[in-house]
Each structure stands twice: as structure tokens, then as C-alpha cells.
Amino acid sequence: MTIANHVGIHASQIVDVYEQIHSMETLTINAQTMAVFDRFLGLLSNEHGSEFAEQVLAEAKIKAIKPQIQHLFSLASSMYERHWAERLVNSDAPEQVLREEYPYFKHYQRATGLEINAINSLSAEPVKRVLMVGSGALPLTSMALHNAGLQVDNLDIQQDDLLLGKQVCGALSADNQMDFIHNDICDQADLAQYDVIWLAALVGDAQLKDKIIAHLYEQMRPGAQLVVRTAFNLRTLLYPSVDEAGLAPFQLKLKIQTYADNFHSILIAHKPV
Incomplete structure (x- = not known):
């Protein structure tokens, strides 16, 4: 054949x-x-x-x-x-x-662990405060970041999902100090306080992702990192992907594409100093 x-x-x-x-x-x-x-x-x-x-x-x-x-x-x-x-x-x-019981627990742990190791390796200063954009109703990435000792803020445009996600984090870690922000990321202005911003794969369509990345670049502080979860090959049928060119004017620092376990692909960039 x-x-x-x-x-x-x-x-x-x-x-x-x-x-x-x-x-x-x-x-x-x-x-x-x-x-x-x-x-x-x-x-x-x-x-x-x-x-x-x-x-x-x-x-x-x-x-x-x-x-x-x-x-x-x-x-x-x-x-x-x-x-x-x-x-x-x-x-x-x-x-x-x-x-x-949750089928993808180990996947989240391994994927987020990979991202945390990468940002720490790429950062000149210790990473302390991070923002998860598109944290959703099941903010397992946020919990993994919190468990790694990072100060985590969660942002989502869907208020019901955000509030449910807050309940999940409270159930899993009653003493967590995470903040939960109901807003459109393109309207969020105080982004210079974050060392790293995570952008979930399902946040926005192709055109909106371009708008989001432009807004992040304008608002983030120089030297801060951006972690973009994306897709390549056939996985691009599931959600709009971001390639290296789509990150401009951020400077790409690391690209991770895996061929096993159906991991999302990862782009890590920073705003030049």
C-alpha cells in the first residue's frame, strides 16, 4: 500500500x-x-x-x-x-x-515538572510568582506549580469555571494562598509582577492568540518568561497552535516537541531585557 x-x-x-x-x-x-x-x-x-x-x-x-x-x-x-x-x-x-482515578494525573505531573525544570534552567533569577492563564475548572497545573513552591495566580474568562477551580484547589490544599482572577487576559494590566506566565493550549483561537501574545509582550516586564502550551502535527486539529514566528517579538528560548504520551508541545520564550 x-x-x-x-x-x-x-x-x-x-x-x-x-x-x-x-x-x-x-x-x-x-x-x-x-x-x-x-x-x-x-x-x-x-x-x-x-x-x-x-x-x-x-x-x-x-x-x-x-x-x-x-x-x-x-x-x-x-x-x-x-x-x-x-x-x-x-x-x-x-x-x-x-x-x-483521574486518568491524566501523571501526565499533568510530568508535563508541568518538565516545564518547571525548564524555566528554572533558563532563568537568571529564582522564579517566584507566576500566572496561569486559562486555569479552568480543574487547575491541576496551578496545583503542581503551587506544590513546587511558587506563588500562583489563576486567571480565567469563564467565571463559573474559575470559581469551581478555586473550590478544587481548596479541596486539595486548604491553606493555599492562590488568587483567582476573573478577567479577559487582554484586559489584565498588572502583568509586570510575574516572573513567568503560563498560557493554556485551549485559550483563544488563532487570531485571539496573536492578540493575547501581543498584549502579554506589552505588559510583561523585560526578562520575564512566557510558557505557551501548543500542538504540532495531527494534534493541531484539536486546538489552534502557536509556532516560533507566532511568538514574536518574544525571543524563543526552548521548544519541546514530544513523540510519546500525547504530551502537548511547549514553547518557552522571554521578553528581551
Whole structure:
């Protein structure tokens, strides 16, 4: 079978599973829907090489549904986070539920640990205060940053998710000193106080990401770092990606692309002094 045939078959499989999800009467979090989503995510694995991924993404039938896939994934991700957030808040043993039952706990721990090690290696001064943009209803990155000894502020444009996220953090760490800010990041002005700002992958579409990065550059202090969670290859079907050029005028310091575990890709940049 030729590479073109493999590409066509793979693209058709993506379309088929997307249509299966899209045709569901209601999108709910249960074993049946999660099995379908797991299959869908498997088709978009980081393990596919760049050449193969580029050809799949170039297929007309994939281009036609890319915006709808991103919208669906954003909706499903929000529902999934709220589902687990409510489970943690209502549990008598939230730490145990998180560690033993939440499927992506180790993923968050490893990914955030990788990011923390990277920013500390790249920073000339100790990192102390950070902002998580798009902290959401399940702010596990914020908790990992807090547990690493950092002073964490959380910002989200969705007030209900922000307040639920605050409850989650309270359940997991009752004495945490994190702040929770309900605002649009493009309207947030006091950003010079942060050593590092994290930008979640699902924050904004492609055009809005450009606006956000421009605003961050204007408001952040020189020398501060920006951590952007993004995607490459077939994972760009899930959420709008940011490449090196999209970070300008920030100066790119590190680019991490993994080919295992479906990690998000990571760009770390800083505002030149």
C-alpha cells in the first residue's frame, strides 16, 4: 500500500470518528463516549511523523472540518474538566481520587515538572510568582506549580469555571494562598509582577492568540518568561497552535516537541531585557 493510500485511509478514519461524536444526541461524560474520544485522540497521536501528518492535514476533507473539530474538542474538554472538578469537590478523599482515578494525573505531573525544570534552567533569577492563564475548572497545573513552591495566580474568562477551580484547589490544599482572577487576559494590566506566565493550549483561537501574545509582550516586564502550551502535527486539529514566528517579538528560548504520551508541545520564550 502506498503512502498516499495510508494518508487517505487515516484521514477517512478521522472524519468517521468525528462524525460519530458529532452525531451524538447529547455530549455527556460516560464510559461509552470516552471510549470514542480515546479512539479519536489515538488517531491524532504525536507518534505520527511530520511528513505523514502534513499530508493528512492537507486532505480536503480534513481541512473542511478542522474548525468544527477544534470547537468540539474545546467543548468536550471543558465538560470533562468540570466533571472531574465536581467529583473532587464532592469527595471525602479528593487527593486519593485525583491520584488513583483521574486518568491524566501523571501526565499533568510530568508535563508541568518538565516545564518547571525548564524555566528554572533558563532563568537568571529564582522564579517566584507566576500566572496561569486559562486555569479552568480543574487547575491541576496551578496545583503542581503551587506544590513546587511558587506563588500562583489563576486567571480565567469563564467565571463559573474559575470559581469551581478555586473550590478544587481548596479541596486539595486548604491553606493555599492562590488568587483567582476573573478577567479577559487582554484586559489584565498588572502583568509586570510575574516572573513567568503560563498560557493554556485551549485559550483563544488563532487570531485571539496573536492578540493575547501581543498584549502579554506589552505588559510583561523585560526578562520575564512566557510558557505557551501548543500542538504540532495531527494534534493541531484539536486546538489552534502557536509556532516560533507566532511568538514574536518574544525571543524563543526552548521548544519541546514530544513523540510519546500525547504530551502537548511547549514553547518557552522571554521578553528581551
